[in-house]
Amino acid sequence: MAFESIVGNEQIKEILRETISTRRFLHxxxxxxxxxIGKKLFAKxxxxxxxxxxxxxxxxxxxxxxxxxxxxxxxxxxxxIKIEQIRMLQTKIIEKPIRSNKKVYIIEDCNxxxxxxxxxxxxxxxxxxxxxxxxxxxxxxxxxxxxxxxRCTKLVFKKISKEDLRQYIKKENLFQYVDDNLLEAxxxxxxxxxxxxxxxxxxxxxxxxxxxTR
Numbered sequence: 001m002a003f004e005s006i007v008g009n010e011q012i013k014e015i016l017r018e019t020i021s022t023r024r025f026l027h028x029x030x031x032x033x034x035x036x037i038g039k040k041l042f043a044k045x046x047x048x049x050x051x052x053x054x055x056x057x058x059x060x061x062x063x064x065x066x067x068x069x070x071x072x073x074x075x076x077x078x079x080x081i082k083i084e085q086i087r088m089l090q091t092k093i094i095e096k097p098i099r100s101n102k103k104v105y106i107i108e109d110c111n112x113x114x115x116x117x118x119x120x121x122x123x124x125x126x127x128x129x130x131x132x133x134x135x136x137x138x139x140x141x142x143x144x145x146x147x148x149x150x151r152c153t154k155l156v157f158k159k160i161s162k163e164d165l166r167q168y169i170k171k172e173n174l175f176q177y178v179d180d181n182l183l184e185a186x187x188x189x190x191x192x193x194x195x196x197x198x199x200x201x202x203x204x205x206x207x208x209x210x211x212x213t214r
Contacts, residue, residue, distance in 0.1 A: 033157030036191015111143035159188020
């Protein structure tokens with residue numbers, strides 16, 4: 001079943017499963033929520049089911065998600081997504097799909113788009129090719145033009161509950177001990193949990209270095 005391995009946001013899972021079952025895909029979606037709560041995982045899983053009409057293809061592209069010729073991810077170039085990247089999207093988007101009946105573009109951290117890039121993307125959102133699905137991933141919708149927002153179907157992701165975070169941490173053995181203060185610091189985000197773990201490991205390495213060099 002789609003999305004079963006992703007933690008949290010059960011309501012959005014049901015919405016996307018229903019869309020998959022009916023095959024009634026819209027041209028543009030806006031996934032809104034805190035960084036690190038799984039928006040990209042949801043988008044990639046959704047993309048697989050948009051692009052794949054049979055279980056064999058779905059399984060293959062689950063194992064090799066970036067190998068589908070009609071699947072593209074746009075990420076910030078430095079600190080922002082620039083107009084040149086959106087112009088490249090526009091050049092590619094008019095080409096017909098190669099393997100699937102659809103093409104899927106994920107724009108990660110779309111709130112980092114420059115104003116010029118946003119205005120450029122708006123032209124595509126106004127008249128998208130019928131075979132195209134664009135998924136925008138956003139942690140700050142206030143940074144997006146209202147005209148872009150109005151042309152997308154919005155899905156608002158909630159923070160992951162403390163209990164779900166606790167279970168995930170236990171399953172993945174991220175920390176030996178988890179208290180409420182640690183869960184609060186994660187702010188409902190698995191991504192934040194990994195950031196904390198990396199900082200903790202760095203702290204331990206630094207402490208061990210000074211201990212052994214005294």
